[in-house]
Amino acid sequence: MLHIYCPHCCEYREEEEFHVKGQAHLARPLDPEACSDKEWGEYLYFRKNPRGLHHELWVHAAGCRKFFNVTRDTVSYEIKEVYLIGEKPSVVAASVSAK
Amino acid sequence: MQHYSGFGLIKHSLSHHENWQRAWRNPTPKKKYDVIVIGGGGHGLATAYYLAKEFGVTNVAVIEKGYLGGGNTARNTTIVRSNYLWDEAAHLYEHAMKLWEGLSQDLNYNVMFSQRGVLNLGHTLQDMRDIQRRVNANRLNGIDGEVLDAKQVQELVPHMDCSANTRYPVLGASWQPRAGVARHDAVAWGYARGADAHGVDLIQQTAVTDLIIEDGACVGVKTDRYGEIRADRVGSVVAGNSSVIAAMGGFELPLESHPLQALVSEPIKPILDTVVMSNHVHGYVSQSDKGDLVIGAGIDGYNGYGQRGSFPTIEHTLQAIVELFPIFSRVRMNRQWGGVVDTCPDACPILSETPVKNLFFNCGWGTGGFKATPGSGHVFAASLAKGEMHPLAKPFSMFRFHNGALVDEHGAAGVAH
Numbered sequence: 001m002l003h004i005y006c007p008h009c010c011e012y013r014e015e016e017e018f019h020v021k022g023q024a025h026l027a028r029p030l031d032p033e034a035c036s037d038k039e040w041g042e043y044l045y046f047r048k049n050p051r052g053l054h055h056e057l058w059v060h061a062a063g064c065r066k067f068f069n070v071t072r073d074t075v076s077y078e079i080k081e082v083y084l085i086g087e088k089p090s091v092v093a094a095s096v097s098a099k
Numbered sequence: 100m101q102h103y104s105g106f107g108l109i110k111h112s113l114s115h116h117e118n119w120q121r122a123w124r125n126p127t128p129k130k131k132y133d134v135i136v137i138g139g140g141g142h143g144l145a146t147a148y149y150l151a152k153e154f155g156v157t158n159v160a161v162i163e164k165g166y167l168g169g170g171n172t173a174r175n176t177t178i179v180r181s182n183y184l185w186d187e188a189a190h191l192y193e194h195a196m197k198l199w200e201g202l203s204q205d206l207n208y209n210v211m212f213s214q215r216g217v218l219n220l221g222h223t224l225q226d227m228r229d230i231q232r233r234v235n236a237n238r239l240n241g242i243d244g245e246v247l248d249a250k251q252v253q254e255l256v257p258h259m260d261c262s263a264n265t266r267y268p269v270l271g272a273s274w275q276p277r278a279g280v281a282r283h284d285a286v287a288w289g290y291a292r293g294a295d296a297h298g299v300d301l302i303q304q305t306a307v308t309d310l311i312i313e314d315g316a317c318v319g320v321k322t323d324r325y326g327e328i329r330a331d332r333v334g335s336v337v338a339g340n341s342s343v344i345a346a347m348g349g350f351e352l353p354l355e356s357h358p359l360q361a362l363v364s365e366p367i368k369p370i371l372d373t374v375v376m377s378n379h380v381h382g383y384v385s386q387s388d389k390g391d392l393v394i395g396a397g398i399d400g401y402n403g404y405g406q407r408g409s410f411p412t413i414e415h416t417l418q419a420i421v422e423l424f425p426i427f428s429r430v431r432m433n434r435q436w437g438g439v440v441d442t443c444p445d446a447c448p449i450l451s452e453t454p455v456k457n458l459f460f461n462c463g464w465g466t467g468g469f470k471a472t473p474g475s476g477h478v479f480a481a482s483l484a485k486g487e488m489h490p491l492a493k494p495f496s497m498f499r500f501h502n503g504a505l506v507d508e509h510g511a512a513g514v515a516h
Contacts, residue, residue, distance in 0.1 A: 054402055
């Protein structure tokens, strides 16, 4: 059971109140019509899926229903940092690849 | 290879079973192979076996980080079925089903394949419409299937609560009689023994640390124990860790790795002689020959490589099982575990060429890879032998996520996700 700090409610709540919504910081292409099939497909479907530090988007679904970002280790499941949408993570993996 | 038979069992009993040959060798790898298969799970070993036996490529190494069949092959709930909705998926899983039906004889290894049938329950009118559509599609593809009403389901599974008094009453089910379960470890061991007998080197306790890429083509792997091992073609069959190998090749896959949990109860007397799956209340259960109830359900929502998940997920699973089988409410659970499943956005696998030449991927089987083990191995072996994807594998290219030709099995195939 993960205990997650909601930066909007400013408290720790149990995992069941939250939903994970996948990789954080995915920027929708500004002009989708100008994208090639490859660019659009990669935006829609291709993900980093790292073994180690991962930045992901969560929503406090059964709480304030607001979104925020979490940096979490995908092996130990330890939450390293919680930060607001629009902010940059301060904890980042040494390598950007999925190693 | 020592042939296994009833007579052999009697013969070896005279020497207290102390003189059985080892099932496979533990060789030191050569410097160069025709094909390297990364990952010694069920799919990887099946790939190696069919490469050597059917396609005449015997200079093959399987490189496994841990021990053979120690990942998802050891962690699944052993259900085998082929009742998929779309033609592409149905053909692939039915190809596997046909191989399952002769597998114990083919391997001379009892994989305990038991065609006890699988029920996919429907609890809503829409469930029943989807079931009818899927069963019709299955029959058009030559796959057995029947639509049952609640009364027929009750006759098949007398201990299940099919009354109208439950929160989500059972309205009916799809029934695939040829489906069933198999002994998961035996599948890995049988393929390992068969592959070894045909000359395949099974290299255990050796992790691939990098791919050797020259001029945009993969020419081998780097390992932690034996340094560089070269090969003409490399096939990655590493399930949950596929994105990690892909990153070594410098590309991403449309995969996310999730924990998938399962659990078994204490052994009880025979009570359930088929497999019951429900998408709607979300759980599935069968009973092993040993007597334990084998129970599973959906993935944990977050990405995870930890081979464990959160407690609420198995709590929901057991709520669903007790809803269906109130009689199980006081059965104690014995063991619980998790595997790392690589899920694809369209819930179909990836059998594919990649942006790197001579590097092939077999992954993305998500929560339902075990049933496909023989078929997956067979078509992937054919693809590795030729350097070109087998016709059954072609629709499952990773590039379908670029051109949009997805095979959208999500939910539609009675897939418990």
